[in-house]
Amino acid sequence: xxxxxxxxxxxxxxxxxxxxxxxxxxxxxxxxxxxxxxxxxxxxxxxxxxxxxxxxxxxxxxxxxxxxxxxxxxxxxxxxxxxxxxxxxxxxxxxxxxxxxxxxxxxxxxxxxxxxxxxxxxxxxxxxxxxxxxxxxxxxxxxxxxxxxxxxxxxxxxxxxxxxxxxxxxxxxxxxxxxxxxxxxxxxxxxxxxxxxxxxxxxxxxxxxxxxxxxxxxxxxxxxxxxxxxxxxxxxxxxxxxxxxxxxxxxxxxxxxxxxxxxxxxxxxxxxxxxxxxxxxxxxxxxxxxxxxxxxxxxxxxxxxxxxxxxxxxxxxxxxxxxxxxxxxxxxxxxxxxxxxxxxxxxxxxxxxxxxxxxxxxxxxxxxxxxxxxxxxxxxxx
Numbered sequence: 001x002x003x004x005x006x007x008x009x010x011x012x013x014x015x016x017x018x019x020x021x022x023x024x025x026x027x028x029x030x031x032x033x034x035x036x037x038x039x040x041x042x043x044x045x046x047x048x049x050x051x052x053x054x055x056x057x058x059x060x061x062x063x064x065x066x067x068x069x070x071x072x073x074x075x076x077x078x079x080x081x082x083x084x085x086x087x088x089x090x091x092x093x094x095x096x097x098x099x100x101x102x103x104x105x106x107x108x109x110x111x112x113x114x115x116x117x118x119x120x121x122x123x124x125x126x127x128x129x130x131x132x133x134x135x136x137x138x139x140x141x142x143x144x145x146x147x148x149x150x151x152x153x154x155x156x157x158x159x160x161x162x163x164x165x166x167x168x169x170x171x172x173x174x175x176x177x178x179x180x181x182x183x184x185x186x187x188x189x190x191x192x193x194x195x196x197x198x199x200x201x202x203x204x205x206x207x208x209x210x211x212x213x214x215x216x217x218x219x220x221x222x223x224x225x226x227x228x229x230x231x232x233x234x235x236x237x238x239x240x241x242x243x244x245x246x247x248x249x250x251x252x253x254x255x256x257x258x259x260x261x262x263x264x265x266x267x268x269x270x271x272x273x274x275x276x277x278x279x280x281x282x283x284x285x286x287x288x289x290x291x292x293x294x295x296x297x298x299x300x301x302x303x304x305x306x307x308x309x310x311x312x313x314x315x316x317x318x319x320x321x322x323x324x325x326x327x328x329x330x331x332x333x334x335x336x337x338x339x340x341x342x343x344x345x346x347x348x349x350x351x352x353x354x355x356x357x358x359x360x361x362x363x364x365x366x367x368x369x370x371x372x373x374x375x376x377x378x379x380x381x382x
Contacts (some may be wrong), residue, residue, distance in 0.1 A: 006158065013155045017147040024143050025133050033131035036073075036082065041127055043069060044086060044095075051117040054110030058117045062086050062094045062125075079137020083130040088123040276301045287319040291362040295378055296351075299366035303349070310346040311366055318343075318353060318361045331379055340364060340379050352379060 046065045050056040075082055086095040133140050276297045283292040317325050331340040343351045352365040365375040
């Protein structure tokens with residue numbers, strides 16, 4: 001319960017009432033003194049006509065007006081003590097007087113009284129007040145009681161809030177304890193289950209270790225035979241790959257011959273040379289931004305009409321903008337390691353080109369997949 005009640009609130013409830021009481025008394029004394037002084041300044045002289053015609057002395061008027069005012073206020077009942085003094089600037093005391101004004105100087109004429117009143121007024125009157133609120137009286141007791149009750153009210157409110165928090169915390173702790181007890185029970189059951197599983201797994205692990213040891217012994221015995229078998233298989237694989245390569249070359253040669261027979265375009269060396277010259281002139285005329293190597297012209301002449309159309313389409317694109325042509329790969333020569341680009345057309349067609357220092361394109365070779373080995377050999381010897 002104590003931890004939910006702030007210690008600083010307790011200290012404030014103890015210290016604030018006397019502090020506020022003292023401050024309130026001082027402020028109230030200042031306020032009342034200012035207020036009463038202002039009211040006295042308005043009434044302590046009263047009607048000036050009797051003073052000027054000499055029918056009343058100024059001391060008599062001041063004493064009567066101030067006493068009447070103090071009796072009307074009845075300040076002593078509230079525990080307020082107020083001292084009032086009225087003097088002239090010359091130091092003559094007009095209030096309070098220690099003797100009866102009505103019985104003094106009875107033989108003074110009204111003219112002399114008026115002259116004296118005028119003289120005192122001409123000197124200037126000074127009104128001073130000294131107000132204090134007495135302790136353990138009605139007003140001071142009321143103020144202190146008000147602050148004490150307010151402090152008790154604040155204390156009670158925080159006490160109620162702390163009591164509610166304490167009850168809620170106690171309930172929460174009890175609920176948490178029940179929850180933890182339930183979890184403990186569940187974890188114990190899981191622990192028992194895990195212990196059983198551990199025993200089962202340990203048994204299986206022992207069996208697997210025993211089986212593994214047996215397999216390891218058998219593997220050691222057969223290791224040499226397996227290595228020799230792997231070596232034999234690798235030799236057979238190399239032989240098979242070599243035979244496949246030979247068969248692939250034979251198939252390509254046969255396909256080339258079949259293609260030549262199907263197209264019916266066998267030419268003599270002289271006719272091919274003449275046709276290559278015509279293609280060279282055509283390429284030189286049409287493609288100003290490209291250079292066509294003689295090997296490429298010969299390869300172009302050996303293509304079918306359909307492949308020639310596809311190849312020339314690629315040459316046109318290279319002449320316009322090489323960046324638009326998709327490159328399959330880069331081929332590096334053996335001598336100067338110059339970069340040559342390979343482009344595929346019509347699936348089986350191949351065009352090899354390189355970029356010249358003047359940013360033109362030089363087509364080096366044109367062929368098909370069957371002539372790829374010869375074309376790459378030519379590129380390596382550039």
